[in-house]
Amino acid sequence: MYSVLPYFMAKTMMDTPMLLFTPVLGFVVTYFANGYERTGEQMLKFYLVVSLQTQAAASMGYFLSSIFENEQTAAGVAPLCVFPMLLFGGLFANNDSVPWLSWI
Numbered sequence: 500m501y502s503v504l505p506y507f508m509a510k511t512m513m514d515t516p517m518l519l520f521t522p523v524l525g526f527v528v529t530y531f532a533n534g535y536e537r538t539g540e541q542m543l544k545f546y547l548v549v550s551l552q553t554q555a556a557a558s559m560g561y562f563l564s565s566i567f568e569n570e571q572t573a574a575g576v577a578p579l580c581v582f583p584m585l586l587f588g589g590l591f592a593n594n595d596s597v598p599w600l601s602w603i
Contacts, residue, residue, distance in 0.1 A: 503565045510561050511554075518557055522549040 526546050535541060563580065567573040 522553045
C-alpha cells in the first residue's frame with residue numbers, strides 16, 4: 500500500500516515521544532552513578548546525547564525491518580550492521596590499538 504519511505508518516516512515520528520521519555524530511566528541511573536558534574540547544562544547535554552543515540556538505534560532498526568520482507572532476514576542482517584559499530588566505535592578498541600582502521 501505504502502512505499503518504504505513514508506512508513507519509515509511515519510513510524511519514526513509517531514515513536515518520537517516514547518523514544519524521548521524512555522532514555523530518562525537510563526539517564527537517571529547512569530548519570531548519577533558515574534558521578535558526572537551536576538549542573539543543569541551538563542545534564543541536558545548528557546540527556547541529549549542519550550536520546551539521540553536512542554533515536555539513531557530505533558531508526559536503524561526500523562530501516563532494517565522495513566527493507567526486508569522476512570523478519571528472520573532482518574534479524575540476521577542487523578548484527579552485521581551493529582557489531583562493527585560496537586567493536587570499532589571506541590568502546591572496545593580505539594584508533595591507537597587498531598592502526599590499520601584509522602583511515603575509516
